[in-house]
Amino acid sequence: MRSGQSEGKKERGGASALLPFLLLLPAVTFVLFLYLYPLVASIIRSFTVSGESYSLANYSKAWALYKRDIIFTIEVAILGTLLSTVLGIALACYVRLSRSFVARFVNSVSRLAIFLPYVIVGQMMRSFLAPHGFLNVMLANIGIVDLNSPIQFFNIKGLLLGFLWKEVPFISFLLLSALQVINDCYLEAARSVGAKTRHVVMHILIPMIKPAIMIAGVLTFCTIVSTFTLPYMLVTESPTMVTVDIAHRVTYFRDYGVANALGVVLYLLATPMAVYYLRRTVREAIYGY
Amino acid sequence: MKRCILGIGLMVFIALVGLAASGKVTLLYMTAGDINMLALAQNVLGPMFSERYPEVELRTVHTGPGDAGSQLIFEKLRAEKLSGKETWDVDVAMVHQIFMSWAMAEGDLLLQYAQDLSTWQYVTSPHAKYALGTPVEGYVMPMFHSQVAIAYNPKYVPEPPRSYEELVEWVKAHPGKFGYNGIKGGMSGVAFVVGWVYWKTGKYEKYAITGPYDEAEVASWEPIFKELKEFNKYVTITAGNVGTLDALNRGEIWMGPVWVDMFYTFMLTGKMDPNIRLVLPEPGLPGQPMYFVIPKKAKNIEWAKKFVEFVTSPEIQAKVIVEKYNWYPGIDGTYIKDYVSPEAYARLYRDITPEELRTKGLSFALSKYHTAILEAYEKWTIGG
Numbered sequence: 001m002r003s004g005q006s007e008g009k010k011e012r013g014g015a016s017a018l019l020p021f022l023l024l025l026p027a028v029t030f031v032l033f034l035y036l037y038p039l040v041a042s043i044i045r046s047f048t049v050s051g052e053s054y055s056l057a058n059y060s061k062a063w064a065l066y067k068r069d070i071i072f073t074i075e076v077a078i079l080g081t082l083l084s085t086v087l088g089i090a091l092a093c094y095v096r097l098s099r100s101f102v103a104r105f106v107n108s109v110s111r112l113a114i115f116l117p118y119v120i121v122g123q124m125m126r127s128f129l130a131p132h133g134f135l136n137v138m139l140a141n142i143g144i145v146d147l148n149s150p151i152q153f154f155n156i157k158g159l160l161l162g163f164l165w166k167e168v169p170f171i172s173f174l175l176l177s178a179l180q181v182i183n184d185c186y187l188e189a190a191r192s193v194g195a196k197t198r199h200v201v202m203h204i205l206i207p208m209i210k211p212a213i214m215i216a217g218v219l220t221f222c223t224i225v226s227t228f229t230l231p232y233m234l235v236t237e238s239p240t241m242v243t244v245d246i247a248h249r250v251t252y253f254r255d256y257g258v259a260n261a262l263g264v265v266l267y268l269l270a271t272p273m274a275v276y277y278l279r280r281t282v283r284e285a286i287y288g289y
Numbered sequence: 290m291k292r293c294i295l296g297i298g299l300m301v302f303i304a305l306v307g308l309a310a311s312g313k314v315t316l317l318y319m320t321a322g323d324i325n326m327l328a329l330a331q332n333v334l335g336p337m338f339s340e341r342y343p344e345v346e347l348r349t350v351h352t353g354p355g356d357a358g359s360q361l362i363f364e365k366l367r368a369e370k371l372s373g374k375e376t377w378d379v380d381v382a383m384v385h386q387i388f389m390s391w392a393m394a395e396g397d398l399l400l401q402y403a404q405d406l407s408t409w410q411y412v413t414s415p416h417a418k419y420a421l422g423t424p425v426e427g428y429v430m431p432m433f434h435s436q437v438a439i440a441y442n443p444k445y446v447p448e449p450p451r452s453y454e455e456l457v458e459w460v461k462a463h464p465g466k467f468g469y470n471g472i473k474g475g476m477s478g479v480a481f482v483v484g485w486v487y488w489k490t491g492k493y494e495k496y497a498i499t500g501p502y503d504e505a506e507v508a509s510w511e512p513i514f515k516e517l518k519e520f521n522k523y524v525t526i527t528a529g530n531v532g533t534l535d536a537l538n539r540g541e542i543w544m545g546p547v548w549v550d551m552f553y554t555f556m557l558t559g560k561m562d563p564n565i566r567l568v569l570p571e572p573g574l575p576g577q578p579m580y581f582v583i584p585k586k587a588k589n590i591e592w593a594k595k596f597v598e599f600v601t602s603p604e605i606q607a608k609v610i611v612e613k614y615n616w617y618p619g620i621d622g623t624y625i626k627d628y629v630s631p632e633a634y635a636r637l638y639r640d641i642t643p644e645e646l647r648t649k650g651l652s653f654a655l656s657k658y659h660t661a662i663l664e665a666y667e668k669w670t671i672g673g
């Protein structure tokens with residue numbers, strides 16, 4: 001009896017020692033081949049000049065030709081993330097607090113933007129923001145703009161508008177789900193001692209959804225840094241975003257070295273965000289906060 | 290890159306398997322270029338060819354616009370060569386000029402076939418002999434020629450500039466009314482910049498035809514590109530090839546370089562003010578043909594030749610290339626006159642005569658100079 005039991009245990013022990021790894025194998029292989037391998041390969045290639053020799057030549061060329069674009073990318077990413085986070089919070093809090101028809105309407109209409117790809121947004125913004133486009137003509141009709149010197153939007157202004165148009169609804173969508181779980185009794189308690197709406201927002205809602213805000217900001221930052229279509233279609237003047245330069249290096253020069261070096265610059269921009277996101281999710285999974 | 294090739298390999302495989310079942314001859318046609326090149330093959334040339342030869346069906350694989358599209362075709366053919374297979378998948382391909390410099394340098398990729406075609410006699414273009422300085426005679430048949438020209442709105446520009454000098458003066462007098470798309474948004478802007486270099490240096494022959502490549506030349510360009518930087522202060526940079534056309538149509542700009550074929554296609558589809566005209570200023574602007582090539586070990590060489598012959602015949606050149614797509618014909622324009630409608634012929638040659646096209650329709654620069662021009666622009670005109 002005793003020996004039988006111990007044998008059974010042994011068998012189970014052998015199988016259960018292997019089983020987790022077997023179960024993990026497909027997922028790990030998938031990640032290794034489709035994510036880790038290209039990542040490592042692109043980093044190696046960014047140091048490779050004409051086949052074999054390793055040097056920093058690609059990086060010095062990338063810096064010499066595209067430093068303004070790298071700085072521009074950082075500017076756009078930071079500004080775009082901050083602005084869309086602030087507006088996203090405002091929209092989400094409005095929808096959470098207001099019970100009006102308008103709030104629900106705004107909420108559902110803004111969701112549309114989440115499902116439209118950037119290429120559509122780009123095409124839309126191209127005709128909307130053009131020098132004689134819809135916006136300028138409208139402003140000219142009410143006498144704000146002179147069509148002979150219209151507002152130029154095909155630069156950082158238009159780019160930020162495009163990003164905001166798409167990212168604000170996305171952020172508010174993420175935040176709203178966090179806001180919905182906050183019990184109304186907190187808000188009622190605050191109001192009963194005289195808190196105004198801004199107090200409720202600043203001191204109750206925002207502190208309670210801070211983790212969600214950070215995650216939304218991280219995701220938005222990474223999206224902005226990596227988007228190609230919107231700057232490609234919208235920004236005509238130099239500087240432009242690094243993704244456009246990467247495409248330019250590959251399309252016109254078949255120069256994967258500098259393109260990969262620029263890619264690594266984007267990885268570096270996204271890395272702090274990724275680390276933050278990972279730590280956050282691991283902490284949440286383990287400690288539950 | 291590798292994934293792209295894999296994807297294309299898969300498409301080729303599916304195309305072949307699909308047709309093996311039907312018992313017809315499958316002619317596998319791989320085309321670079323914009324999406325209109327795919328539509329041209331699938332909706333126009335393929336059905337027309339099958340109508341004439343019912344035993345053949347054209348299967349088209351599209352690899353995408355720009356040099357990158359041609360590059361995928363190059364990689365595919367090179368992979369077939371390295372594999373040591375007896376017959377290769379691709380029967381016939383449509384490529385840009387730059388492809389020829391890669392393919393001829395690699396060697397053993399292409400068949401010398403053009404002289405065997407009955408339509409070879411109609412080909413007079415210098416582009417059929419040299420592609421960006423690489424000798425290609427016999428390896429290519431031009432399907433069409435597209436040309437960049439300056440479009441202008443006669444309402445605001447009654448006397449268009451006839452040379453780059455006049456253009457620069459005009460631009461300084463009318464700030465913001467000349468627009469082009471820089472070099473990152475399509476080739477019409479690139480063509481304008483290349484034309485600028487030809488004008489300023491006067492070395493078109495060396496840069497585009499004879500070579501050789503000379504580093505010292507590139508170093509001497511700094512003042513030229515600084516002047517272009519100064520010039521750019523007076524221009525509107527538009528969002529791409531289409532951006533220039535749209536801006537012209539909306540009246541935001543009064544003048545700008547455009548692809549002639551895109552320009553007429555816009556006009557025919559009602560997207561362009563019909564009053565806008567074209568001019569080709571001295572010393573000229575670059576244009577480029579696209580070529581048919583046949584891989585050396587193509588499976589259906591004879592059918593591939595028949596297909597190229599079919600498309601380069603005066604009739605198809607007139608009806609499809611000129612009337613439908615507004616390109617200049619790949620063969621000499623004089624041979625198509627009997628087949629093309631007088632309106633289409635007049636439209637194509639109204640503003641820019643065949644003589645002008647011969648003298649001022651230039652080539653893009655040799656590939657090393659071309660790269661150097663683009664990088665010089667990035668370094669001295671938009672950088673630093």
